[in-house]
Amino acid sequence: MNTAKTTDTQKFPLQGADGAARLVVLGGGESGVGAAYLARQQGYDVFLSDFGQLADKYKNQLVEWNIRFEEGGHTEAEILNAAEVVKSPGIPDKAPIIQKLIAQGTAVISEIEFAGRYTNAKMICITGSNGKTTTSSLTYHILKNAGLNVGLAGNIGKSFAYQVATEKFEYYVLEISSFMLDNMYQFRADISVLLNITADHLDRYDYKLENYAASKMRITQNQTATDHFIFCADDAETIKAMQGQNIAAQQLPCSIEKMIDQGAYLDHDNLIINVHQQHFQMSINELALQGKHNIYNSMASGIVAKVLELRNETMRESMGNFRNIEHRLEFVAKISGISFINDSKATNVNSTWYALESMTSDVVLILGGVDKGNDYSMLRSLVKQKVKAIVCLGKDNKRIHDAFEDDVEIIVNTASASEAAQVAYHLAEKGDTVLLSPACASFDLFKNYEDRGQQFKDAVKEL
Known part of the structure; x- marks a missing residue:
């Protein structure tokens, strides 16, 4: 289970009029509004600021929850006086307001980092340049069908912070982007998944693939020897990024090119998963997700299921009847x-x-x-x-x-x-x-x- 995540940034020196710690949320989309709600629930003095215009849905929620907010610009005096700032993943670190916060030493964190402090649920965190939404959805589908009390969040569905505030899930499947990872520090994944690394969003990483790859590798940070790291052994950029990394978690690779002892591989048309004496086998022709890339996605989800010791019958049924997400093939x-x-x-x-x-x-x-x-x-x-x-x-x-x-x-x-x-x-x-x-x-x-x-x-x- 996740350990308590207490950091120095929680000892807030800056307070609102009522003595509550001041927290500013930058960005008023799904993740920002969810973070504001959780912060209010936890007793913070909350202020949300969006440089653009807020959707009516989110504006109405903030009014209903009595959370102060602004749109169409940033009032620097309100923001720079924060003890801590939760920022939307869409806001780059190069944004002037972020640069000013960093310069004065104010902690700037992601919604995932913030919400992770307030739950002890097991975290299954999935990242990669491609396939993460499909794999997250399939993993959630398998776990839910197996009867686990599980939520789906991150880059998908309702905000993680809002679910932490309103639900009591024992597991979370989180789709995590590199932008989210960049502002995660103490957060720890119980099971981390890195599907692949290909050139994407390089404008946020000084047009250097190695910077983007380093961001993806943050999915393994803070993991311990009792945790698990699932990755694609056939992806050259992933293997390159792993070199020189101190990965404490147990490594479980997947491959369609070679046999794997602990992890997943392809034997002719059979998907084989072996994890700690847990064995699973299924014909790829029976998988709901077809195509070479989806074999990797199914392997990753299947390894997660075996780490959690789910029954083969449940896995086979779920991996066979899954319906892919909207707008993806x-x-x-x-x-x-x-x-x-x-x-x-x-x-x-x-x-x-x-x-x-x-x-x-x-x-x-x-x-x-x-x-x-x-x-x-x-x-x-x-x-x-x-x-x-x-x-x-x-x-x-x-x-x-x-x-x-x-x-x-x-x-x-x-x-x-x-x-x-x-x-x-x-x-x-x-x-x-x-x-x-x-x-x-x-x-x-x-x-x-x-x-x-x-x-x-x-x-x-x-x-």
Whole structure:
């Protein structure tokens, strides 16, 4: 179980008018509002500040809970007087207000770090450049079906802090991003999972992959010899990042390329898991999640289940009937023999690679959006093999044209989800798949990837 997490930052020197310790929350989204609620519950003098505008839902909650807040800017006098600051993972350390807090020695922590102080639940923490939402959802599905009292939080669902304040879960499955890890210090995972490391969000890491990888390795910090670390033995960047690290936890690798003594591996078409005399076997053809990348995701979730000594029958049933999350390789419809797949959550090149790798038919691929310095070269081989046309969905598609003009005969520009769906439908033939897997962020034309995926699904239904 998690030990009590007491830090020097909890001995607050700065107080509000009623003598309560002053805590400031920066960012008024799901995680920030949840942290504010937990802090209020724990007796803090709480102030929430958002540089942008708050959603009505969150504003109403803050008013209902009698928590002071501001939007549309930061009042520095209110913020710099905090004993401690909980910041949204979306706010970079380079933001001026964060730099001022750091300069004066004010502790700046993540919601996960803060909420972890107030629960002794077992923590199953899952990170990776790709697959973490799917693996977190599958792990939660297995544990819940096994009868465990478990919550799902982090980058997914209701905020961890809000659940700590309102629930009494004995286990948490937490999807953890590198941005969250950067501001976690005393928090400890009982079971940590690192799925893979590929170039993503490098603008936050001085464009150095090794900095991003070091951030991912923080998933193992504070772990002890009684804890477990699950990782992919086939991922070169993960193995490289582990070198020189002092990992105290018991290591449980997974591989589809070689036999593993303690961990998971593939024996022909059978997924094998061996953990501390606990043995599990299942045909990959029976897994709900298909495709090479999903074998790794299923292995990681399966190892977690075996560490917790769950019954094989429960695992087999859950891994066979799991339904993937919305916007991740989500089947939308079959029209005139053409399958439409919504993979809007693929916001980087590696995610799109995984999506294409799992396709078994010819593909009309919908790509584009806000390009985060993408290197499309890793897609070229799969595009040559499987893609008959590319439909660009974004304001600036030049880099996509430059990357694939020698590999695909047809590349068309579109400016809305409806137009993209219609053009792709006309380019596809019976037996083909129209795949929305953009490899880019969505903010040029959409609110977020969910909005992009929903507009695509609505457009398909109108065909």
